[in-house]
Amino acid sequence: MSKNxxxxxxxxxxxxxxxxxxxxxxxxxxxxxxxxxxxxxxxVTPADPVIPVTGLPDYETAESxxxxxxxxxxxxxAVVDFQVTDGFGNAIRDLTTGNVxxxxxxxxxxxxGSSSAWQxxxxxxxxxxxxxxxxxxxxxxxxxxxELTNNGDGTYSYxxxxxxTAVTSxxxxxxxxxxxxxxxxxxxxxxxxxxxxxxxxxxxxxxxIETREVVDITSCNNCHDQLALHGGGRIEAKLCxxxxxxxxxxxxxxxxxxxxxxxxxxHRGANLPSVEAGGEYxxxxxxxxxxxxxxxxxxxxIRNCTNCHAGTGTGTEDNNLTSQGDNWNEVPTQAACGxxxxxxxxxxxxxxxxxxxxxxxxxxxxxxxxxVAESHRNLIQEAMPTFKVNILSVTNTGPGEFPVVNYxxxxxxxxxxxxxxxxxxxxDSPARFVMGVAWDTSEYNNIGNGSNNAxxxxxxxxxxxxxxxxGTFQLISEEAIPDGSAAPFVAAAGSGSxxxxxxxxxxxxxxxxxxxxxxxxxFAIKSFSIDEADGTAKSRRQIVSIDKCNACHFIKINHGNNxxxxxxxxxxxxxxxxxxxxxxxxxxxxxxxLPSDGKREEAIDFKRLIHAVHASAFRxxxxxxxxxxxxxxxxxxxxQVQFPGHLNNCENCHVNDSYMLPLDAAxxxxxxxxxxxxxxxxxxxxxxxxxxxxxxxxxxxxxASHMEQNGGDFSATxxxxxxGASTETCEICHGEGRVADLEEVHGLD
Numbered sequence: 070m071s072k073n074x075x076x077x078x079x080x081x082x083x084x085x086x087x088x089x090x091x092x093x094x095x096x097x098x099x100x101x102x103x104x105x106x107x108x109x110x111x112x113v114t115p116a117d118p119v120i121p122v123t124g125l126p127d128y129e130t131a132e133s134x135x136x137x138x139x140x141x142x143x144x145x146x147a148v149v150d151f152q153v154t155d156g157f158g159n160a161i162r163d164l165t166t167g168n169v170x171x172x173x174x175x176x177x178x179x180x181x182g183s184s185s186a187w188q189x190x191x192x193x194x195x196x197x198x199x200x201x202x203x204x205x206x207x208x209x210x211x212x213x214x215x216e217l218t219n220n221g222d223g224t225y226s227y228x229x230x231x232x233x234t235a236v237t238s239x240x241x242x243x244x245x246x247x248x249x250x251x252x253x254x255x256x257x258x259x260x261x262x263x264x265x266x267x268x269x270x271x272x273x274x275x276x277x278i279e280t281r282e283v284v285d286i287t288s289c290n291n292c293h294d295q296l297a298l299h300g301g302g303r304i305e306a307k308l309c310x311x312x313x314x315x316x317x318x319x320x321x322x323x324x325x326x327x328x329x330x331x332x333x334x335x336h337r338g339a340n341l342p343s344v345e346a347g348g349e350y351x352x353x354x355x356x357x358x359x360x361x362x363x364x365x366x367x368x369x370x371i372r373n374c375t376n377c378h379a380g381t382g383t384g385t386e387d388n389n390l391t392s393q394g395d396n397w398n399e400v401p402t403q404a405a406c407g408x409x410x411x412x413x414x415x416x417x418x419x420x421x422x423x424x425x426x427x428x429x430x431x432x433x434x435x436x437x438x439x440x441v442a443e444s445h446r447n448l449i450q451e452a453m454p455t456f457k458v459n460i461l462s463v464t465n466t467g468p469g470e471f472p473v474v475n476y477x478x479x480x481x482x483x484x485x486x487x488x489x490x491x492x493x494x495x496x497d498s499p500a501r502f503v504m505g506v507a508w509d510t511s512e513y514n515n516i517g518n519g520s521n522n523a524x525x526x527x528x529x530x531x532x533x534x535x536x537x538x539x540g541t542f543q544l545i546s547e548e549a550i551p552d553g554s555a556a557p558f559v560a561a562a563g564s565g566s567x568x569x570x571x572x573x574x575x576x577x578x579x580x581x582x583x584x585x586x587x588x589x590x591x592f593a594i595k596s597f598s599i600d601e602a603d604g605t606a607k608s609r610r611q612i613v614s615i616d617k618c619n620a621c622h623f624i625k626i627n628h629g630n631n632x633x634x635x636x637x638x639x640x641x642x643x644x645x646x647x648x649x650x651x652x653x654x655x656x657x658x659x660x661x662x663l664p665s666d667g668k669r670e671e672a673i674d675f676k677r678l679i680h681a682v683h684a685s686a687f688r689x690x691x692x693x694x695x696x697x698x699x700x701x702x703x704x705x706x707x708x709q710v711q712f713p714g715h716l717n718n719c720e721n722c723h724v725n726d727s728y729m730l731p732l733d734a735a736x737x738x739x740x741x742x743x744x745x746x747x748x749x750x751x752x753x754x755x756x757x758x759x760x761x762x763x764x765x766x767x768x769x770x771x772x773a774s775h776m777e778q779n780g781g782d783f784s785a786t787x788x789x790x791x792x793g794a795s796t797e798t799c800e801i802c803h804g805e806g807r808v809a810d811l812e813e814v815h816g817l818d
Contacts, residue, residue, distance in 0.1 A: 115139070118152055118160035118223030127163045128259040131155040138266035139224075141252050146215075146232040147173060149252055151264065152224040160223025170211040170302075171227055172253040172311045175245055176281055182425030184329075184400045185281045185393075187251065187314045190233040190242050197320035198357045206320035207240050209312040211255065240316075246270035249279045253308040261297060263305035282307070283329070283396050284378045285389035291376070292368070292621040294714035294721055299355070315404065321353040325404075332377075333408035338365025342412035364708040369623035371409065372445040374398075376623060383442055398442040401425070401432040406441075448577035449588055450624055453633070455480050456488075456495075458569040458593035461541060466597040468560050469552035472506055474567055476593075477541040487540030490531060494574060499587060501571040501631060502530040506546050507641035508565035510596055510609040511735040514646045514750070516559045517551030521747055523646035523740075525568060550599055557749035561599050564607045568641050569593040572630040589630040592638030609637060610735065612676070612727045620721075621713065628697060636675070643675035645737040645755075650747060655699030664693035664702050671695075672761075674739040679722075680765035685710035689769045716766070717815040730800040730811055732758055738785055738795075755785045759799045 115137040128134070133156030140150040149171065153161040174187045189209030197203045216228040236242040246269070253265040268275045286306045289296045297304045306328075313328035325331065334341060334350055341363075344350055349363040369376070375384050380394030388394075397405065402425040403415045415422050422428070431438045438444060461475040478488040478495075488495050496502060505525035507513050518526040526548035534542040553560030571590050578584035596606040613636055618625050626633040650670035656663055664671075671694050672678065681692040682705045691706035703709075714721055719728040727733070739761035744752030756764065760781030764773060773783060779802070782795035789795040802809045812818050 115152055115154075116158060118154045119158050120160050120162075120222060126155045126159050126161060128153070128161050128168055128256075131161060131260055134161070134256065134260035134262045136254065136256065136262045136264045138252060138254065138264050141250075141266055141268055141270075143233070143246065143250075143270045145234055146229040147252075148229070149227045149254075149266075150224070151227070151254065154223055162219065162221060162223055164217070164219065164225060166214055166217045168256055168258050169217070169227070170213045170255040170257070171215070171229065172211045172251075172255070172308065173229065173231070173233060174209070174251050174253075174311045174314070175242075176249040176251070176279060178248070178279065179400065182400070182402065182428055184396055184402055184405070185279070186327075187281065187310050188242060188316060189311055189314065190236050190244075191231050192236075192239055192242070192316075194239040195320055197353075199321040199353055199359075203320045203323060206318040207316060208319075208326075209314055209317045211312070251307070251311060253305075253311050255302045255308060257300065257302045261302050261304050263303060263308040265305070265307045281310070281393050282391040283393045285391050285394075288377050288379075288389045292713040294718055319352050321357060322351050324350070324352055326352065327404060329405050330408040333405065334411070335362045335365060336367050337371055337409050338362045338367065340367070340371065342410065346412070365711060366709060368621045368713075370447050370450065372447050373623050374442070374445055398440055401428040401441050403428070406432075448579070449586055449630075452575040452577050452586070452588040453591060453624070455482050455575055456573055456588065456590050457481050457485075458590065460567055460569070460593055460595035463567050463595055463597040465545075466550060466565065466599055468550050468562075468599065469554070471549050472546040472565075472567065472597065474504060474544045474546070475537065475541055476544065476569070478573075488573075489536075490534050490542050491536060494585065496531050497574060500531065500573045502573060502590070503527045503569070503571050503631075504530045504544055504546065505568040505570065505641055506548060506550075506565060507568060507644075508550065508561040508599060509563035510566055510607055511563055512737040513566075513609070513641055513644035514737070515641075515644065516557060516646065516748075516750055517553075517555065517561065519548050522648070522651045523644055524642040530569070530571075557746070557751065559750070564596050564598050564601060566609065566641060567595045567597065568638050570632050570638060587630055589624075589626045589633040591633050592635035594635065594637050609640065610727075610733060611637065611724060613722045614724045617722050617724070640675045643673050643678060645672075645674045645676075645739045645761075646743075646750060646753070647673050648740060648743055649673055649695045650743055652695040652697070652699040656695060656702075659699070661699065662702070664695060664704075666690070666693045668693075670741070670743060672739050672741050672756075674761065676736070677739050677756075677761050677765045680762060681705065681768070682710060683712050684716055684766040686712060687716055687766055715816075717817075719815060719817065728811070730759065730804045732762070738790055741783075751787050753787060755782075755787075755790070757782045757785050757790070757795050757797050759797045763799075 134153065135156065136151060136153045138149060138151045142148045153164060155161060172189065173191060174189045177186050177188050179185045191210055191212050192207050193210045194205045195208045196205045212230050215230045218226045234244045249267055249269055251265055251267050253263060256262055267278065267280055269278050284306050286296065289306065295304060303309060310328045313326050313331060315327045317326050319326050338350065341350055344363045349361060351359060351361045354360055374397050375388050378394045378397055379388035380390055382395040383398050384390050384394060403422065407413055407415065430436055432441050434440045457479050459477045459479060461477065463472055463474050465471060465473040478490060479485040490496050505527045507515055507525035515523045515525055526546065528544060528547045530544050534544045536542055550565065551559060551561045570592055572587040573590055574585045575588045576583050577586050596608045598604050598606045601607065615625065615634055615636055624634055632638060648670040653670055673694060681688065685691065685705045686707040691704055694703045696703055736758040738755035738757050740753045740755050742754035746752060760776040760783065763776060779799055780797040782789065785795040801807065803811045
C-alpha cells in the first residue's frame with residue numbers, strides 16, 4: 070500500500086473516531102481529556118516604589134530584586150514600561166543598558182496536530198566554529214543597547230532596537246498583532262529575575278488570552294534548587310522558551326534547542342536509545358563550549374511525566390499545575406515523543422507521517438494505543454500502596470532473648486484486607502519478605518549479630534511466620550539480642566528496631582488478566598526497648614526527610630527493589646560500623662576485577678556514603694563501592710552522578726538543623742578498617758564523626774590536613790576515642806555564630 074493510500078485510510082478512521090467522540094479537530098487536544106485550568110495571565114499591579122531619604126539601594130548590591138513589566142506599547146519599534154525595587158520595595162534607580170536584556174516573541178497557534186510555539190522576533194545567524202562544514206543556523210536571541218529611559222523613581226522605559234513590525238533579517242518574522250505576544254527581561258550584574266508580560270497587541274488584552282505554560286519553574290527547582298543558566302541570569306521557564314523554540318538550532322551538533330526536545334533529551338541522557346546504541350547527545354553553547362549530556366542519569370523513572378509538567382487532567386495537588394500542563398498527554402507530537410524515543414523513524418512510522426495531525430488517532434484515550442499517560446504508567450510504582458506491613462507488637466526483647474513480633478500485611482486500597490503470608494500468591498517466589506533486627510537506636514552498630522558484617526540480623530518472614538488465625542502472623546527472630554556472653558562479648562543496650570523490607574508479588578494487569586510482578590515493599594519500622602530504664606523504646610533520631618529525597622527521586626528504591634522509601638530503614642544496615650569488606654573478599658576469592666581504589670574495604674556508613682555519592686562531581690577521588698554478593702562495582706564519579714542542585718545547600722536533604730555543629734553526641738565514628746576480626750569493633754580503625762562527614766565531600770589531602778589540625782582523626786581507634794585522645798574541635802570555628810559558621814561558609818545565611 071502506498072503512503073498516500075495509508076494517509077487516506079488514516080484520515081477516514083480519524084474522522085470517524087472524532088465523530089464518535091463528539092468532535093475535536095485540529096489536533097489541539099485528544100478526545101476525552103479535560104482541559105487544564107484557565108491561563109493565569111492577569112498581570113500583577115506592583116506597589117509604588119519607595120524612595121528612602123537616605124541609603125538608596127543600588128542594583129549590584131541589592132540582596133533581592135522585584136521587577137515588574139507594567140505595560141508594552143507596539144509602535145515602530147515597541148516600548149516596554151517596567152519598574153524595579155529591592156526586596157523591601159525601595160526603588161532601584163541606577164539601572165543601565167548593561168544590566169538588562171530584552172526578548173519579544175509571538176505565540177504561533179497549533180495546527181495540523183502540532184503544539185503551539187513561541188517565535189522570537191529577535192534572531193541571529195550562528196556560524197559553527199567546531200564543525201565549520203555545517204551550514205550556519207538561525208537562533209533566537211535577545212537585545213540590549215536600545216534607548217533606556219530612567220524616570221528617577223524606580224520606573225523605566227525601554228525602546229527596542231528591533232522593529233517587530235518589519236523583521237526581515239536574518240529571517241522574515243511576520244508581525245501578527247492578533248496573536249498573543251510576550252516580552253521578557255533578563256537582568257545581569259546583580260540579582261537575577263526574569264519578568265514576563267503576555268498581551269495581545271491588537272486589543273491590549275492581558276487576560277483570557279491564548280498562552281502556553283507547559284512547565285512551572287517550581288517543578289524544575291524541586292531538583293535544581295535553583296535552575297540558573299547562561300551565566301546565572303536566566304532562571305524562569307517562561308523566559309527560556311522565548312529563545313528555545315522550534316526554529317532555533319545549534320549548528321555545530323545540528324541538534325535543535327527547542328525546549329521540549331532539548332530538556333527531554335538532557336534528562337534521559339545516558340538512557341536515550343541513540344546513546345545506548347553508541348551515540349552521544351552534545352550541544353555546543355557559549356563560545357562553542359561542549360556540553361555532553363550523554364552521561365546524565367535521571368534520578369527517577371523517566372515516565373514520571375507529571376513531576377515536570379501537569380495540569381488538572383493529569384496532575385494532583387502535589388504537582389505544580391499549569392494551564393497547558395496536560396499538553397504532554399493531550400497533544401502528542403513527533404518532536405516531543407521523538408525526543409525521548411529518538412530511535413523512532415517517523416518517515417516509516419505508520420507508513421510515514423508528514424506532520425502531527427494523526428498522532429492523536431492512536432495516542433489518545435479513544436485511540437488504538439491509549440492515551441500518552443496510559444502508555445507512561447509505571448504499574449509497579451502504582452502497586453506499591455497495595456501493600457502495608459503493620460507491626461502490632463514486639464515482645465521478648467531483653468538481652469539474650471529472641472524478639473517475638475506480631476504483624477499483618479494488608480491492602481489499604483482494598484479496605485485493609487489481609488494478605489496470607491504463608492499461602493498467598495503475593496509471597497510465592499520470587500517474592501522476598503524479611504524482618505531485620507537492629508540495635509541500638511542511639512547509633513546502630515549491630516555488634517554481636519552473628520554475621521561477618523554489621524548489617525541488621527534478618528529472618529525470612531515467609532518461611533518462619535506462623536498464622537494467628539485472625540489474619541495476623543507471628544514471627545520469632547532467628548538471632549537473639551546480644552547479652553555479651555558470646556564473642557565479641559558486647560551486650561546490646563538501649564533500644565532496637567524491627568525493620569520489615571522486601572518485594573512482594575502483585576497483579577498489575579489493568580485488563581482483567583493476571584500479570585504478577587514484584588513490587589517494592591515500603592519499609593515498616595518499630596522500635597522496642599532492650600533495657601531502657603523506664604521500658605519506653607526510643608526511636609533513632611531523624612537526620613533527613615524521605616520527602617526531601619523524593620523531590621528528586623520521586624520514590625527511593627534500592628537493592629533490587631527490596632528497600633524502599635524510608636531512610637530510617639536504610640540506616641539499620643548503613644551504620645558507622647559497616648563496610649563492603651565481605652563482598653570485596655568475594656570478588657577477590659573468585660578472581661573478579663577489584664575496585665581501582667586499592668582499598669581492602671570502603672565504609673558504607675549512611676552519613677559518609679550519601680554525601681560522597683551526591684558529591685561525585687565535586688570530589689577529587691571517585692567513590693567505589695562493591696555491591697550485593699560482590700557481583701558489581703559501583704563507581705560514583707562525574708559521569709555517573711551529576712547533582713542537579715546546589716551541593717552546599719544542606720537543607721536540601723537535612724531536617725531540624727541536623728547538619729549544624731557540634732553534631733549530636735550520639736553520632737559515632739565511621740569504621741574504615743574492620744581489623745583482623747571484622748565482627749569485633751575493638752580493633753577497628755575509624756574516622757572521627759565530623760571529619761567523616763566533611764571529608765566525604767572535601768576528600769582532598771589539604772582538607773584532611775585541616776581537619777587533623779583541629780582534632781579530626783583518620784586513624785582513630787576504640788581506645789583513642791574512649792580516652793578522649795581523638796576529640797574534634799571543629800565547632801570552635803564552624804559552630805553557630807563562630808568565625809566560619811558552617812551555614813555561612815556553605816552560603817545558607
